[in-house]
Amino acid sequence: MTKLRELLETKVERGTLPGAVALVARGGAVEVEAAGFVDLERSAPMTRETIFRLASVSKPVTAAGVMLLVDDGQIALDDPIDRWLPELAEPRVARTPDGPLDDTVPADRPITVFDLLTFRSGWGFTADWTSPVNQAIFREMVRDGMIPQDYAPPEEYLAQLARIPLLNQPGEGWQYNIGSELQSVLIARVSGTPLPEFLTERLFEPLGMADTGFAVPAAKRDRFTTLYRTDPATGDLSLADRPDGKWNTVPVFPSGAGGMVSTADDWYAFGRMLLNGGAANGRQLLSAESVRLMTTDHLTEQQRAASELFLEGQGWGFGGSVDVTDRDPWNVPGRYGWVGGSGTAAHIIPAAGAVTILLTQASMTGPTPPAVMREFWTYAAEGE
Structure with missing residues (x-):
């Protein structure tokens, strides 16, 4: 059993998580582990193809959408x-x-x-x-x-x-x-295009992100997780949303802040594009300058300090945090990405050419990332 699988299996056995999928890519080497089940009833095992609610891990994707319009000359910063x-x-x-x-x-x-x-x-x-x-x-x-x-x-x-x-x-x-x-x-x-259609045309289809969007069609719901709330006092899980629930249809407000669904491999394709300076599959989807701006900290020291509850000393680029110190084992200067309240996390580490993704369906209890995320980041950092 690999260290990554052991980390996930331990959380599942303790009842902290129903299941999880984790991906760590460094250069051309990609490690993926899936553990547990899509729900507490254990109706189906987690797999690499399981679909999750990204929550705020949607934010970097939406920021990239804005930068596409900047590159097009339709808007300016x-x-x-x-x-x-x-x-x-x-x-x-x-x-x-x-x-x-x-x-x-x-x-x-x-x-x-x-x-x-x-x-x-x-x-x-x-x-x-x-x-x-x-x-x-x-x-x-x-x-x-x-x-x-x-x-x-x-x-x-x-x-x-x-x-x-x-x-x-x-x-x-x-x-x-x-x-x-x-x-x-x-x-x-x-x-002049609905957000889901714009992102599909300009990002999802060119990157091959076939399972990313704002709703899950009926034919894919057997791969879609059940979402659980986590009691902050006890850690107990309670039902928040079923596969045939809120994500059945595209909502009246498609939320780029937290409304997308995706898989580990789909977000990996997005992260790889950022690592490649906006290029993917023989096309320059985003300019290298747009990627640089997205992944650069734009906050003052005072603004970072005032936002400690959310950022824990990190900076903020466009749509995601940027590590500016190595004060923790998993803090790697230049790391860019974010976490989602549904129990998700996705980052790129430009200096290492790495992408790290952890997808669960057990919600966070507040802005502070849970232990499983920190342990996953430490694992990813130590393996570099």
């Missing part, structure tokens, strides 16, 4: 977003983070495409879950934090968001998640 998202024109900023929602001042400049990509628009989640702005976002917009398929249609979503003030002036602070939701709408409006 310094363009104000209100050209395409007029609902968000003339945003207001909370005078104080913990003040009432109606105590605001005007934004001192427009929100730009760059602000959305770096999560510095002023809208999003922070470590202070009790702040009036955070509470308003959860109350009015996030109908079920783990199921983005329940979001309101884009027009309604934007109208709701426009009534909530920014936490800070554009560009001044990092907040989580909403930047990717807005990228989802931006791509559709700039391209």
Whole structure:
């Protein structure tokens, strides 16, 4: 039994995970292990072809979609977003983070495409879950934090968001998640194509990502996992979504922040493209400069420190974190990628030419990655 398989099997035997698929690629060598089952009933074993809800591991893919439009010359990083998202024109900023929602001042400049990509628009989640702005976002917009398929249609979503003030002036602070939701709408409006169709045409088909999308057709549901919530106190798992549940059809708001499904090999194809400077299968899908911008930390030291709960000292590129220190065994400077609340993680390590992917169906209990992820990253780092 390999060390990687032993790591996964141990978690399954202890009941921490129903199952998992892990992939570690270094250069031309690819190690893949599948352990456990697609559900607690053990109706089918995990395999390399099992389909998972990516959750926030969708974010790098969506950021790549924005950069395709930048490469096309249809948008620029310094363009104000209100050209395409007029609902968000003339945003207001909370005078104080913990003040009432109606105590605001005007934004001192427009929100730009760059602000959305770096999560510095002023809208999003922070470590202070009790702040009036955070509470308003959860109350009015996030109908079920783990199921983005329940979001309101884009027009309604934007109208709701426009009534909530920014936490800070554009560009001044990092907040989580909403930047990717807005990228989802931006791509559709700039391209004139629904997000699922745009990503399929420009990324999924050229990369051979045949099992990646925003819904799972009936013919593939025998490969689709059941999703479980994890009790933060006991670790017990409870049902969140079945294979024939929320991902039956493409939702009214296709969420590039957390709504995609995929397999280990599909995300590996995406990660390989990034490692190759945007090239895949004889085509230059993304420019090398776009890949460089995606995988470069754009935060100030102060912004990283203020976002410690989510980033743990990491920086942020476009759609994913960037390791800036080696303070932990698995922290490799330059590593780019992200984790998903459904129990997923995917990264590239440019200096090592490596891709690491861990897919489970046991949800995280908060922003801090669970032990299985950290053990997996340590394994991947030690094998380099």
